[in-house]
Amino acid sequence: xxxxxxxxxxxxxxxxxxxxxxxxxxxxxxxxxxxxxxxxxxxxxxxxxxxxxxxxxxxxxxxxxxxxxxxxxxxxxxxxxxxxxxxxxxxxxxxxxxxxxxxxxxxxxxxxxxxxxxxxxxxxxxxxxxxxxxxxxxxxxxxxxxxxxxxxxxxxxxxxxxxxxxxxxxxxxxxxxxxxxxxxxxxxxxxxxxxxxxxxxxxxxxxxxxxxxxxxxxxxxxx
Amino acid sequence: xxxxxxxxxxxxxxxxxxxxxxxxxxxxxxxxxxxxxxxxxxxxxxxxxxxxxxxxxxxxxxxxxxxxxxxxxxxxxxxxxxxxxxxxxxxxxxxxxxxxxxxxxxxxxxxxxxxxxxxxxxxxxxxxxxxxxxxxxxxxxxxxxxxxxxxxxxxxxxxxxxxxxxxxxxxxxxxxxxxxxxxxxxxxxxxxxxxxxxxxxxxxxxxxxxxxxxxxxxxxxxx
DNA sequence: CCTGCTACTTTACGTTGTAAACCTGACGCC
DNA sequence: GGCGTCAGGTTTACAACGTAAAGTAGCAGG
Numbered sequence: 001x002x003x004x005x006x007x008x009x010x011x012x013x014x015x016x017x018x019x020x021x022x023x024x025x026x027x028x029x030x031x032x033x034x035x036x037x038x039x040x041x042x043x044x045x046x047x048x049x050x051x052x053x054x055x056x057x058x059x060x061x062x063x064x065x066x067x068x069x070x071x072x073x074x075x076x077x078x079x080x081x082x083x084x085x086x087x088x089x090x091x092x093x094x095x096x097x098x099x100x101x102x103x104x105x106x107x108x109x110x111x112x113x114x115x116x117x118x119x120x121x122x123x124x125x126x127x128x129x130x131x132x133x134x135x136x137x138x139x140x141x142x143x144x145x146x147x148x149x150x151x152x153x154x155x156x157x158x159x160x161x162x163x164x165x166x167x168x169x170x171x172x173x174x175x176x177x178x179x180x181x182x183x184x185x186x187x188x189x190x191x192x193x194x195x196x197x198x199x200x201x202x203x204x205x206x207x208x209x210x211x212x213x214x215x216x217x218x219x220x221x222x223x
Numbered sequence: 224x225x226x227x228x229x230x231x232x233x234x235x236x237x238x239x240x241x242x243x244x245x246x247x248x249x250x251x252x253x254x255x256x257x258x259x260x261x262x263x264x265x266x267x268x269x270x271x272x273x274x275x276x277x278x279x280x281x282x283x284x285x286x287x288x289x290x291x292x293x294x295x296x297x298x299x300x301x302x303x304x305x306x307x308x309x310x311x312x313x314x315x316x317x318x319x320x321x322x323x324x325x326x327x328x329x330x331x332x333x334x335x336x337x338x339x340x341x342x343x344x345x346x347x348x349x350x351x352x353x354x355x356x357x358x359x360x361x362x363x364x365x366x367x368x369x370x371x372x373x374x375x376x377x378x379x380x381x382x383x384x385x386x387x388x389x390x391x392x393x394x395x396x397x398x399x400x401x402x403x404x405x406x407x408x409x410x411x412x413x414x415x416x417x418x419x420x421x422x423x424x425x426x427x428x429x430x431x432x433x434x435x436x437x438x439x440x441x442x443x444x445x446x
Numbered sequence: 447c448c449t450g451c452t453a454c455t456t457t458a459c460g461t462t463g464t465a466a467a468c469c470t471g472a473c474g475c476c
Numbered sequence: 477g478g479c480g481t482c483a484g485g486t487t488t489a490c491a492a493c494g495t496a497a498a499g500t501a502g503c504a505g506g
Contacts, residue, residue: 013454046455064475139416144431151374207363211435260463
């Protein structure tokens with residue numbers, strides 16, 4: 001009995017799952033460069049080297065993190081309304097990428113994609129095929145959509161400002177070292193559009209997405 | 224005279240320019256993680272710390288590299304044929320990004336953009352405005368185009384294969400750990416399309432670009 | 447009681463960015 | 477001509493990183 005209590009007080013053992021959750025949380029908050037084996041271990045009440053009993057190396061850990069992110073994305077249903085399914089999927093991917101910005105450059109680069117990754121790809125292709133796209137157009141559509149979604153997340157992540165108010169300071173700091181009037185068009189669009197109250201770069205996503213979906217619909221009907 | 228010869232044999236002094244060129248070359252070949260201050264110094268016949276007389280820190284160096292890449296991009300002319308100008312610019316950006324893959328995640332993230340960066344943005348906005356786009360639609364168009372271009376470069380860079388022949392091995396290695404028939408649609412598109420001789424993922428770029436340009440033309444005419 | 451395994455710790459190594467101090471040859475100035 | 481100043485390098489040093497290698501504590505099964 002005494003030993004049982006001693007056991008209960010013992011640290012709960014690590015699992016891949018628990019490590020991955022903690023790793024994602026850290027990366028979400030501080031970016032990938034804040035994710036070091038030592039700090040991650042510390043957060044879990046463990047030395048860094050303990051992690052290597054559950055992951056071959058840091059890359060293996062990152063592979064696992066990426067597949068968990070893929071798992072957060074809603075799979076498109078297989079119904080005939082491919083447009084609705086693609087819209088929903090696009091928004092879901094964008095949301096996941098903005099929740100986990102560190103993942104943007106990694107989602108497709110892993111040489112050993114996890115099951116959630118493959119299932120996701122399979123479902124998207126299946127949805128387009130079920131919607132009536134032939135193979136070649138499916139490939140076009142998938143490339144176009146993913147390029148746009150990932151690119152949007154990438155450029156949004158990289159923007160040095162978040163809110164409409166911040167833009168003012170940042171823009172001023174950027175342009176300050178240069179003679180006034182050097183970049184008139186940039187200046188105009190910043191002051192007359194981006195810095196206007198209510199502007200949110202995030203809203204651009206839907207505009208581009210609808211334009212692309214409409215274009216794909218045209219291709220779909222032509223085929 | 225003897226001293227002159229001694230002088231001539233002396234090392235040519237470093238300049239920002241010379242360092243940046245060497246840094247870009249290294250990064251082009253080995254990626255950003257191959258770019259270390261020590262190796263870069265070694266390549267230039269100098270100790271690592273010597274670089275800090277020309278750059279405040281590594282970030283400053285990377286800022287300079289990014290602006291050189293921006294300088295390689297053809298500026299759009301200001302003529303009324305905005306579509307031609309945008310097409311040419313898009314291809315030029317894509318080419319620059321594929322030459323300098325390390326730059327893709329960095330182009331827009333620098334808090335202190337260089338002159339080539341700002342000039343580039345200014346010229347693109349100017350070209351769209353000259354083509355007849357109003358301010359709001361210009362913002363939409365720019366966001367859409369850049370998201371697509373950067374996203375395409377990102378996804379292409381991240382593909383674990385380059386040639387059509389490579390796909391076979393890589394795909395097999397990827398799917399090998401899973402039961403056959405687990406991902407039928409993925410399987411189909413790989414075998415019946417991607418692995419077919421002559422397929423090149425790079426060709427997808429033009430397809431998507433034309434679709435987007437056509438969509439923008441429609442918006443242009445409606446306004 | 448021994449054996450061996452699992453989960454974790456300890457120690458150590460090479461590599462990274464970079465702070466701080468030091469050296470050295472060229473140039474301006476009286 | 478001598479002398480201070482300084483730009484442009486070198487040397488040394490440090491903390492943080494990923495991770496190899498070896499050690500250890502506690503339990504399971506014979």
